Amino acid sequence: MVDLADIRAAAARIEFIAVRTPLISSPALDEAVGGRILLKAENLQRTGSFKIRGAYNMLSQLSPEQAQYGAVAFSSGNHAQAVAAAGTMLGIETTIVMPEDTPPVKIENTRRLGGETVLYDRYSEDREEIAQQIADDRGATLVPPYNHEHIIAGQGTAGLEIMEQCGELGMQPDQVLSNCSGGGLTAGCAVAVNALSPDTRIYPIEPEDFDDTRRSILSGKMELNDPHSRTICDALMSAPPGDLTFAINKRLATEVLTVSDDEVREAIRFAFRYLKLVVEPGGAVSLAATLAGKLNLSGQVTVAILSGGNIDPTLFASIQAAA
């Protein structure tokens, strides 16, 4: 199991690699939602999302022998860029298996950061199989997007920073909202926050038709998303919760909340107009939950994680134009 010591060790490994992203205050947001919100701006992170935390934490622990055979990952985009960047920094060759409908900006960035890309059809092919085959052929190490202790511990460094930064402001968060898909960010942050502030409530936030974590926690067994579901939150469309992430999230999540695509679009517009931040759809679900009134914010200190900002310019423009 991942504990606070693992997360502190990860924080030491990534100290000069990941950006200590700011915890942003916005009077305009506080007024709009009627509460005190602090935004953990992981959209400002190296490679544009929190994913570098876990990727670097894992790759930096490969043995010299493992490192020489390279690493392979499957990802809808942000994990891809992170693994490519971490590999380049560590001198490890990386191959990334990506859905062919990934936003082009994420594919381009993965290549620019030094990753070899292999594209597949999200709806007919099995990405884990493709990645495993490449790993077997080359002797490469598979870097899973969330269901690995080193990944969870790495993502948890965002939660550790949230607690440190709240402390610097003389505050304790009453509740933390984390964007959730495979559940790595949520699990890591939940462990860090819960260890340092057991009374703080943890709310994973999912797109409404991709609420597998919500339904799995309610039923007590692994529930799947409808394979025909679609969402603009491309970063949150991954396969079922992992057994490691689910075990943590089941134990530590207060309640899972969901938001619609329209609520996400509204959050992206609000971020542009009032926060002056660029947020991608999957990175905006926690902000959307606060703006859409999905939980009580009055008299509370609420931290919402903006998990990424890698949005295609054309999609961004169309969302803004629809205002």
Added chain:
Amino acid sequence: MVDLADIRAAAARIEFIAVRTPLISSPALDEAVGGRILLKAENLQRTGSFKIRGAYNMLSQLSPEQAQYGAVAFSSGNHAQAVAAAGTMLGIETTIVMPEDTPPVKIENTRRLGGETVLYDRYSEDREEIAQQIADDRGATLVPPYNHEHIIAGQGTAGLEIMEQCGELGMQPDQVLSNCSGGGLTAGCAVAVNALSPDTRIYPIEPEDFDDTRRSILSGKMELNDPHSRTICDALMSAPPGDLTFAINKRLATEVLTVSDDEVREAIRFAFRYLKLVVEPGGAVSLAATLAGKLNLSGQVTVAILSGGNIDPTLFASIQAAA
């Protein structure tokens, strides 16, 4: 004259009003320019620019009698929003004289923040005369956009924070780049930075056809911009440097640098794509100077101020689409 004590006093007045905006690091930017850049993100400030610092510092020092007759300001937009917001917070009625070609988002925001707006023609009417007339008619206090000690001291709190935040990172800036028009931000920050780190170089940055501060410093007398000049940097089109701001900037500026509108557009695109920040044209000139190679950055710690983010969605979209 404005000194460090005035700026510290201003910092105490605005402590719970202005956001202590983050000093942002970006590995992507550092790699692009070949140096270490820290971005003072005043685009994330309350009302979307640094202007709230000076406006609140001045309005909060009005006597009860002055306050009851209200305040009037002339502004291309960001100062307008700031005066309106500060007035509303302090219970002081505000009237803002704005050019009629101001980006609509700034006019709307000024009204939303509680300011009464009076529009005029930037090229045929004299805004100072209009504002002075309103002040005389109502007994209201004129809040100038830059040429006032309380305004300069307020804007200087951004420079004080830059020095504090660099200190927290264990760094001393070798050079600070400040977007410059009337020169209030530059003068205030120059005083704070110079007092705390006399060896740090100060570079005001201007749009290339609005380089009145540059030419005035070189010639030693007040030079004017060509009234036919145009730039996309609407926030940096103000009238000549003030006597107070000019006296400070002449003494403390190392050299004034200029950037073209195309270099500004490129900076806005870079900020969107790699920094995930929304920056307005006038807010992007310092970033543009770093990206366009206007000064040596190698081996230096360079602070660039992003002074505002109030850009109209349609202009933003057209700049991104031109990439």
